Amino acid sequence: MKSLTLDRASFWYAATQSPALRAVSLDVAQGEVVALVGALGAGASTLLLVAADLAPRVIGGRLEGSMTRRDRSGIVLPTPWTQISGMAFTVWDEVAFGPANLGWPTHEIARQVNRALERLELLPLASRDPATLSGGELQRVIIAAILAMDPGLVLFDEPAAELDAAGAAMLWQLIRVLAREGKAVLLATSAVDALPDVADRVVWLEDGAVRAVGTPDLLADGAACDAGLGTSIATVWRAGGLPAPYPLTVAHAVRGRP
Amino acid sequence: MTGVRLHPFTLLTIAAVLPALAWILPAPDGAAATLVVALVLTLTPGAKLTPGASPGNASLWSFPGWRPGLVRLRTAVVTAAPFWLFLLLLHDVPTTIAIGLRVTTMVATFVWLVAALDPARLVEAMVAAGWSASVAYLLAATFSAVPVLKARAQRIVEAQRCRGLSPRGGIPARLRALRALALPLVLSALHEVDERALALETRGLVPGIRRTPLAPPPDPAAERAARWALLLVCLVALVRRFIVQPFS
Amino acid sequence: MSIRLLALIPVATAISLALSAAVDAVALPLFLDTTGTILATALAGPGVGIATGIVTSAVNTLRNPTFWPFVVVQIIVALYAWVAARAGLFRSFRTAIPAGLGLGVIASLTSTPISYFVFGCTTTGGIALATALGKALGLPPLGACFFGSFVSDFGDKAATFALVTSVLHGLPRRTAARFPWALRAMGAA
Structure with a gap:
């Protein structure tokens, strides 16, 4: 079942002439993880804002084509400190902010908040003041805050940027769990090495348009390596002058298959 | 936190009524009386020193007993002192005393309010009371x-x-x-x-939502009645001052 | 009010309060404590500007309770800035600085009666000293009080208008266009 469908969607920010998205068609099914990759400014963040129904509804601008969603969405934006509600003085209340705004009964709020805190390994921090947390801790709080609202479509914009290696590994595993539970996940990331284990499909954006769509094998493709989007091992393989096809992950290289 | 925790609206009402009375009641006796009340409040033990203090600071100030009260009293005196100096420079002694007592009441009341009012509880109380x-x-x-x-x-x-x-x-x-x-x-x-x-x-903060209050502070009927009584006192004092005895 | 304009208010308030650190660093006799109010008005109109002024006064009051009665001045500043924005006076320093000087006069006219009747004209150190100077020059009490407010407000409001003009022109056009009033305030639409 499709959770999100974009049909030839083009988007212009206010007071700009050239579109930030050009005729993008894409769908994300329930239980599927789709990753957006591309250079800075390729349109991945814009696409997420359109999918979240925040552009043009909240930030203005103009959309052509169509965007349809079946589920309520939640988006995790890149900088955690701008996403703190400012209305909560403990981590628990910060995570409960969204569910409370949905008007849920108190017991349901408590259940969802505790579950989200546990998933992001935040229970020990539950009574801390969000203003005293590190960037990585804050990022996990924001992710928990979105998941506590139980969105059917989860959108992530560079979710691992503030996380350390252990935190990032936890997040990638969690994203697979979310998909198994039937959520649709659309994520933009520059951490392409994680994608072979996380994403079902990869969408390569260039200058606001879809350049290629495929399995994560796309990230071992010669053209992707040229654009700086190849996985580390594929890039090294290629730089070493070894023949194509390039291996996608270290495991692939060791097993001797591309 | 020790002692009685008043509802945030009660704290705000007291903080509004005391300085108002200081200006409404005839000087200098009225302002002297309000100042005494404000100073007693300032010395009340238990309230925390600053809103949103980090846990590190809180442990220093949550020292039980009179110390935090004395620190607040010092803050109030230090804030009010320059006024007395400038008042004396610009006015005669009776005017200095009249305005000085009023300003000091206001300063002491607010120093107490900042210490006693927990922003998180105020937000909860506002949501529970149906504020947007x-x-x-x-x-x-x-x-x-x-x-x-x-x-x-x-x-x-x-x-x-x-x-x-x-x-x-x-x-x-x-x-x-x-x-x-x-x-x-x-x-x-x-x-x-x-x-x-x-x-x-x-995260769902859109106009017109009906947000679930998470932990609304208790608001006993007695406190609600006390708030109205305080406002009534203020009104009566205002009427007496400007209508019944305008020149006293 | 949209969430975007709502989110502007705490940020504009925090700008007003945080700028004191910059002023202290260059040791100038300015406050810049109406920057957020004027900026919010120029970006998003009078409602957002007035709300910013009220919130700024409320937060200032927690720091120093004698600020509260001057909330009236913040509201007048927002209304004046709205008129200036409608006329596009933030288009350059040549138009913004005279407009700021005009606000200096209006702001001191507003703050004088508050300062005089509520505090006997002793609100802050600088104003009180200037008032004492005015008294020494032989001005009557209310006149000395106005003199004190005027001396401290005049340069401050002109500097604030100049700063807001710099900020508006420093915003990328794409960002400015997302605020309903920004382009008009700059005389660009």
Whole structure:
């Protein structure tokens, strides 16, 4: 079942002439993880804002084509400190902010908040003041805050940027769990090495348009390596002058298959 | 936190009524009486010293007993002292005493209010009372945005000091230096407005929502009655002062 | 009010309060404590500007309770800035600085009666000293009080208008266009 469908969607920010998205068609099914990759400014963040129904509804601008969603969405934006509600003085209340705004009964709020805190390994921090947390801790709080609202479509914009290696590994595993539970996940990331284990499909954006769509094998493709989007091992393989096809992950290289 | 915890609205009512009475009641006796009440409140043990104090600070000030009260009293006196000095410089002694007592009442009441009022409880109380979530947001978000931007301003100042900024030179040079400090601060803050708005929107803070109060502070009937009584006292004092005995 | 304009208010308030660090660093006799109010008005109109002024006064009050009665001045500043924005006076320093000087006069006219009747004209150190100077020059009490307010407000409001003009022109057009009033305040639409 499709959770999100974009049909030839083009988007212009206010007071700009050239579109930030050009005729993008894409769908994300329930239980599927789709990753957006591309250079800075390729349109991945814009696409997420359109999918979240925040552009043009909240930030203005103009959309052509169509965007349809079946589920309520939640988006995790890149900088955690701008996403703190400012209305909560403990981590628990910060995570409960969204569910409370949905008007849920108190017991349901408590259940969802505790579950989200546990998933992001935040229970020990539950009574801390969000203003005293590190960037990585804050990022996990924001992710928990979105998941506590139980969105059917989860959108992530560079979710691992503030996380350390252990935190990032936890997040990638969690994203697979979310998909198994039937959520649709659309994520933009520059951490392409994680994608072979996380994403079902990869969408390569260039200058606001879809350049290629495929399995994560796309990230071992010669053209992707040229654009700086190849996985580390594929890039090294290629730089070493070894023949194509390039291996996608270290495991692939060791097993001797591309 | 020890002692009685009043409802946030009760705290606000007291903080509004006391200074109002200080100005309404005839000087100097009225203001002297309100000042005594304000100073007693300031000395009440138990309330915390600053809103949103970090846990590190809180442990220092949550020292049981009279110490926090004395610290608050000192804050009130230090804030009010310059007024007395300038009043004496500009006015005769009776006027100095009249205005000085009023200003000191106001200062002491607010020092107490800042210590006693927990912003989180106020936000909860406002939501529970049916205020728009937007109004509660304005209050709470400002509390959390101010220290963030102050810290950033301090970092910008320090970075510019490393690059040779000094408070010397003529006025035009200093104005240029001020612009170099202020512009990056203001522009970076404005760039964040969009992301703040998007984050609030995705987390359901939209106009007209019916938000679930998470932990509404208890508001006993006695306290509600006391609030109305205080406002009534204020009104009666106002009527007496300006209608019944206008020249006393 | 949209969430975007709502989110502007705490940020604009924090700007007003955080700028004191910059002012201290260059040792100028300015406050810049109406920057957020004027900026919010120029970006988003009078409602947002007035709300910013009220919130700024409320937060200032927690720091120093004698600020509260001057909330009236913040509201007048927002209304004046709205008129200036409608006329596009933030288009350059040549138009913004005279407009700021005009606000200096209006702001001191507003703050004088508050300062005089509520506090006997002793609100802050600088104003009280200037008032004492005015008294020494032989001005009557209310006149000395106005003199004190005027001396401290005049340069401050002109500097604030100049700063807001710099900020508006420093915003990328794409960002400015997302605020309903920004382009008009700059005389660009």
